[in-house]
Amino acid sequence: MKINLFADSACDLPSAYFEENDVTLIPLRVHIDENNYEDLINIQPNEVFNEIRAGKIPKTSQASPQLFEELFTTLAKSGNSGIYIAFSSELSGTYSTAVMVRDQVKEQYPTLDLTIIDSKCASLGLGIVVKQAVEMIKNGASKESIVSEATTRCQHMEHLFTVEDLEYLAKGGRVSRASAFLGGLLNIKPLLHVDDGKLIPIEKIRGRKKLLKRILELMDERGVDLSEQIIGISHGDDEESALEMKQFIQERFHPKEIYVNIIGSVIGAHAGPGTLAIFFSNQSPKST
Numbered sequence: 001m002k003i004n005l006f007a008d009s010a011c012d013l014p015s016a017y018f019e020e021n022d023v024t025l026i027p028l029r030v031h032i033d034e035n036n037y038e039d040l041i042n043i044q045p046n047e048v049f050n051e052i053r054a055g056k057i058p059k060t061s062q063a064s065p066q067l068f069e070e071l072f073t074t075l076a077k078s079g080n081s082g083i084y085i086a087f088s089s090e091l092s093g094t095y096s097t098a099v100m101v102r103d104q105v106k107e108q109y110p111t112l113d114l115t116i117i118d119s120k121c122a123s124l125g126l127g128i129v130v131k132q133a134v135e136m137i138k139n140g141a142s143k144e145s146i147v148s149e150a151t152t153r154c155q156h157m158e159h160l161f162t163v164e165d166l167e168y169l170a171k172g173g174r175v176s177r178a179s180a181f182l183g184g185l186l187n188i189k190p191l192l193h194v195d196d197g198k199l200i201p202i203e204k205i206r207g208r209k210k211l212l213k214r215i216l217e218l219m220d221e222r223g224v225d226l227s228e229q230i231i232g233i234s235h236g237d238d239e240e241s242a243l244e245m246k247q248f249i250q251e252r253f254h255p256k257e258i259y260v261n262i263i264g265s266v267i268g269a270h271a272g273p274g275t276l277a278i279f280f281s282n283q284s285p286k287s288t
Helices: 015-020 045-053 065-078 094-108 123-138 143-155 166-171 177-186 208-222 239-253 265-271
Strands: 003-008 023-026 029-032 035-038 059-061 081-086 113-118 157-162 188-195 198-206 230-235 257-262 276-281
Touching: 003 065, 003 123, 015 023, 023 065, 029 045, 029 265, 045 265, 059 265, 065 094, 081 094, 081 123, 081 143, 094 113, 113 143, 123 143, 123 157, 123 230, 123 257, 123 276, 143 157, 157 208, 188 208, 198 208, 208 239, 208 276, 230 239, 239 257, 239 276
Parallel strands: 003 023, 003 081, 081 113, 230 257
Antiparallel strands: 029 035, 029 059, 157 188, 157 276, 188 198, 230 276
16 A cells, blocks of 8 residues: 655745655645635745845745645545645644645545554754655555654754844844844844754854754754764755855764755744754654
């Protein structure tokens, strides 16, 4: 029996990855002025960042319930099993909508075999878990082992990130406007992480060099066997900074792989241009 893997666009993998690896894309949505777009379908991240630079304030919304119904009904009729690794329920309603629609579809198709995982992850923190699930499917792993492994990896995924301008997060309600004003005034850069799926500020650091140094220190403190890991770096349309960070990480930790990609349209709409995010595990890959 084939295992169908579903992932939403908040995993920040490029559209080509979904096509090349037979992963079903579930696009979240972006709204700019009067126009509505599906992430990675009819709008790309760099377009969103350009709109933000031009003064626009994009809005975002969860994936379409109608699309979930269509995809899950097709899965039920196929007789295949499915796994959907979803964007953190603390940052989007997409997971809860997917569960609701799955349960509705199951009333009509009781044999539907679909496991939905609340990743509590975002961006390439989620993307790395999806990539590892793809490899397990290619290697013939069972559905049960893929679900177990993905769930464990999600629980141990660290997210460290900073934003160029706190005002973008303030507009999206992620931080207070007072914090945003203070940060811009004093050249203070926030360092944030994700804790149980929620966005949590952990430190404020003055100056970019100190900030990058602190990220490396936290990787050293929190990471386990980083040389054996795939480490993710996502950026808010600032590839130069991402590649600089990649070099620092490579020189210090020598990981198995460093995967770099632009932050997707939905997360980028809130974080803004210049965001830099690092993803790694706080558990040894050998123990999973």
